[in-house]
Each structure stands twice: as C-alpha cells, then as structure tokens.
Amino acid sequence: MARPAAVSPETIRTTVLAMLAEAGDTAPTSDARFRRIVSVRKLRARLGAGDPATLSRQLNAIEAELVQAGLTGFAVPDVPPEIAAQMRALWEAAVATQLDGIVRLRRETEARVDASTEAQRNAGLKVELLRVELTDVRSQLRARDAELAVARAGFEATEKRCAAAGDAVTTLRAQLGAVEAAAAESGRQHTAELAAERTRYDGLSQLLLRETAHQRETFQTERQRLEGELARAAERLGALEALRDRLLTELAEQREAQQHAAAEAAALVTVLEQQRQMLALVGKATTKEPSTAARRRARPAAKAAHATRANPSGPRPASTRKTR
Template identity: 45%
Template sequence: MPRASIASPAQIRSTILAMLAEAHDASPATRERFRRVVSVRKLKDRLGGGDPATLGRAINAIESEIVTAGLADIAMPDIPNEIAELMRQLWHAAVATQLDEVVKLKAEAQQSVAAADSATAEANMRVDMLREELDAARTLLAGRDAELAQARADLSVARDQMSSLEEKSKQAQAISQALRDQVAALERSQQESLSAAQHRYEGLSKQLLQETAQQRQALQQEQSRLASQLKFAERRMASLEESLAHAEADAGAERDKRQTAVGEANALRAVNASQRAQLDELMRATLSKTASSNRRSVAPSEKPGSKRAAPRRKGE
C-alpha cells in the first residue's frame, strides 16, 4: 500500500523552486546542476518526510520543465518590503563593520609587511647560511658517499670472507666432530686400558707384597749370615794385621840389606869403570905401536918414481 503524501504537489513544486532560488543560479539550469541542487533526500528533509517515489516523480517532472524552458520563464516570488528594509539595514551595518575591520586589517597588513620584510631579510640571511651549510653538507655528503662506497666494497669483501670463513667453520666443525669421536674412542680405550692396568696392578701388587715378604725373610737370613761372616772377617783381619806388622818389620830389615847391597854394587861399578878405562888406554897404546911397526916394514919395498897401477875400468 503506497505511503500517504505529507505535502501537496503545489508545495513540492514551490519547495523545489525555492531550493533552486537559494542556489542563485541565474542561467538556465542543466540536468547536472539541477541534480546537484535538488535530490530526493534533500527534498524529503526540507518537507519533513514524504514518499520517495512521489517526490522522485515530481522532481523528474519539474526537472524536465526547467531544463526545457529555463529558469527565466519561471515566475519567482518577490521579496517583501519589510524583509528588504531589514536586509538593507543589515547590509549597512555589515559594511560599517567591514570598514572598521578593513582599517584594522590594513594596519595589521602594514605591520605584517614590515615583519615580513624583516623576516624576508632574515630569511635571506638564513638562506645564505643554509646555502653555505648545504654546500658544506654536499661536500660532506660526497665524502660520506665515497666512504659509503668504500664501506660497501669492504662489506662485500667482508661478506666474501665471511662466507669463506663459514665454509671453513663448517669444515672445522666437521673436523672437530671427528676429533670428538676420536677422543671419545680414545677415552673409552683408555678407560678400558686403565681398568685392565688397574686389575693387573692389583695382581702385581699382591705378587709384589708376596715377593717383598720373601725378600725380607731372605734379607734377614742374609743379614744373619753376613753378621757371622763379619765376625769371622774381623778375626781374620786382626790376624792379618799382626802378620802385616811382622811383614813390615821383615821388610825394614830387608830394606837395610838392600841398601847395603846397592852401595856395594855402586862401588863395584866404579871399580869396573876404572878398570875398563885402563884397558881401553892399554888397547889404544898397543894398536898405535902395531901400526907404526907396519908402516916401517912397508916403506923400503917401494921404489922411487914407480907408478901405481891404474885401476881397472868397469867392464874390462
């Protein structure tokens, strides 16, 4: 069942025309302009309710009429004189207020201009300073760019080194794991060897204790035997010392006899030497006499002027 309409078609038409008049559109309205000014929602809010379908049909009808004929052919209601007078008074008051505000705004504008000039000068100085700082910053930035490029190159080299170090680390970890396995195996073998050595040590300890007891017993027997031998040796030494004393006495007597014999032998050597010297002199005298007699017997047999026979040559 259709909803009952709140406003009549005449009220809807006058409301739409009032909305167009409030928009101050002096030129003939177009469809786009009409749709921006008038819509079902705005018209419904203006009327305080109504059927959207009825309002839409009324809007379409008035839109066709206005777009075809234009707003100039539509009779617009005049403004009442009281309202016009009130609007004129309001306008004069607004103009006076606006003039005061214009004077104030002009003074404020002049102050603003002076402040703006000083601010401009200061801004220019700041701009110059900022330009210098910008140049310095650009120079610094160029240096930083060079440092950044160097840092990137160093980073690339460091990454390569890091990758190689990671590979070496992996290899080292593998080697370390292998070494750990070897160490574990060595520890197990060492533990087994230690257990075997401990077992063997316990056996050897028992054997050593037994042998030590046997050696202690044998040592005691040997000590008793050596004690008896020592007593015998002491008695033997005492007898030998007595024999040595007798032998030393005999040796002293023999030494005296030997010294006497040595003196006699030295005397005999002296006598023998003198006799040998006398014999040598006698022999020399005898030989000299024999040689002189032989020369005298040979000399008369040789004739004067005789020649000695020449010696034969070798090979004749």
C-alpha cells in the first residue's frame, strides 16, 4: 500500500510557480535555469513538510512541462535546428545575465531601502532623543533661572546685611576704643594695687617668718618638757606594773592557801564523822554493861565530844596559821 502524500500536487505546483515568479522567470528555457531557481531542498523548506521522493517526482514533471513550454514559445519558424539551438543557448545566456543583473539590482535596492529605513528609524530615534534632551535642557534652564533669581535675592539681602554689618563694625570699633582705654586705665590701677599688695605681702611675710620662728622655739621647749613628763610617766607606769605583778603573785598564793585550808577542813570533817560513827558503836556496846561502868566510860567520851564540838576543825596546821 502506497504512503499518502503529505502535500497535494496542486500545492506543490502553486509553490513552484510562486518561486519562479519571485525569481522573475515564469517559463525557464533550460533545466539548469529551473534547478537554480527551484530544488527539492528549497521546495521542502518552503512547504515545511513533504516526502523528498514525492517532491522530486512532482518537481521533475513540473520542470519538464515548464521547460518544454519555454522552448515552444522560443521556437523560430524556418530556422535550422542547429542555428535554433545556438540562438536558444545565446538567448538563455542573455536572459540569465539579465536576470542576474535584475536580481542583483533588486538586492541592492532592497539593501538601500533597508538602510534608508534603518537610517530613517535612527533619525527618528535621534530626533526623539534630541527632543527629550531639549526638554531636559529647558527644565534645567528654568531651574537655573529660578536658582539665579533666588541667588540674586540672596545677594541683595547679603548686600544689605553687609551694609548693616559695616555700620555695626564701625560702632564696635568705637566701643573697642573706649574699652581699650578703660582697660588701660584699669591696668594702671591694677599695677598700682598690685605693688601695694606686694609691699603689704612682704611685710606680712616677714612678720609670719618671725612668728614662725617664735612658734618653733615654743614648740621645741614644750616638746622637751613633754618628753620629760613622758619619761617620768613611763617610770611611774613601770613601778605600777611591778606593783601589780607583785599583788597578782600574792593573790595567787592566798588563793592556793585557801584551797589548801579547804582541803584540810574537808579531811577533818571526814575524821569527825568517823569518830561519831565509832562513838555510836561504842554506845550500843556499853548499854548492856552496868550503869556504873557506863557512866565511867561515858564521862571521857562526853569530854572528848565536848572538846570536839568546841574545836570541830581540829588543830590547825602551821602553814595555814602562818598564811593567815
């Protein structure tokens, strides 16, 4: 089954005739001329689709038809075929040369038209840019005019201020002269007062030196006296410290003696308690004897008890009596 053509023969024929018309040769008289104007590649590029084999067959048929028609139109009656062929070749060369010149002129004309169009467009752009620049320049000029007016007004105001400042300077110079004169007079008075103060200061300085020397002598005398008193006070303080040490030593000895006496008293109390217990035991033992013997034995015991009550602490040690 044959593959259907993507482009119809009518479309191919119309496209080929259009390409020949654009080249200025609707009825080429030779195959070479036809192939220079129309080819399979150009036709396929012009159509945008199509099978190259199908396009080649259709193009061959159209070529044969158009070239034969061109030769028929060029035929000259009563001319030998050789001369007719030479005349046809000459005519084809002339036509080809003329067509090449026409194509070249067309291209040059198109290039000139394009250049003129581009130049015109560039000129329009330049004119537009110049208009914009002119507008900017006018705006700048107006702004400068306004600034110039402001500057002129400021200059006039400055001139007025300068005139006022000149008057003020004149007044200030007069005041400065008066102030300088007053300052000179004040300087002279200050110099005189300073000389008087210096004289008074010198006198006071001498007086202060004398008073200082007197105070220094008095201070030295008082210092010597105080140093002597301090030495005597130090001696008295040393004696008092020695007395305090001796008293502290005696107090410590008395405390030791009291502690010793308390220990002896405790020992005597213990001995007395033992004697009482012994007396109690003796009393119990003698209750069974005759009353006479009891009375005889009770008398010495009573005497001993009476003596014990009279001197409960017993005989004092010699060291205790000596300490007291």
